[in-house]
Amino acid sequence: MDEFMIGGRSADKLRGAEDDAPLPEKVQIGNSPVYKIERKLGKGGFGQVYVGRQTSVTSTDDRATGSNALEVAVKFEHRSSKGCNYGPPYEWQVYNTLGGIHGIPRVHYKGRQGGYYIMVMDMLGPSLWDVWNNNSQT
Secondary structure (H helix, E strand, O other), X not given: OOOOEEOOEEHHHHOOHHHOOOOOOEEOOOOOOXXXXXXXXXXXXXXXXXXXXXXXXXXXXXXXXHHHOOEEEEEEEEOOOHHHOOOOOOHHHHHHHHOOOOOOOOEEEEEEEOOEEEEEEEOOOOOHHHHHHHHHHO
């Protein structure tokens, strides 16, 4: 009963379609390696970002698997989100344009799986929010 209504619809129904479709436990985009989805890094108005760890190796990628595998950031954006009204997120074009610039994560794979547009990219380190909070505590 604590749920509030907006325009006759429950606020829970307005959160977005990503709440309706469960995230996959493993991700493979095209011929990419398989990545196991681990802990959540964050979420925003245009998706959710999780840590992914490689569980398989392709013939073109010899990075370690298992607990020694490199961690990547895996972004999920539901196909019906406001950023995907006309197909894949515009963000993909931005990363293509800015690719190779220091401080911009390299996108390894992007594509669609189930109800999501998914992007597998480098994990750069702590967020500005984390850095701010850690420096404010000392």
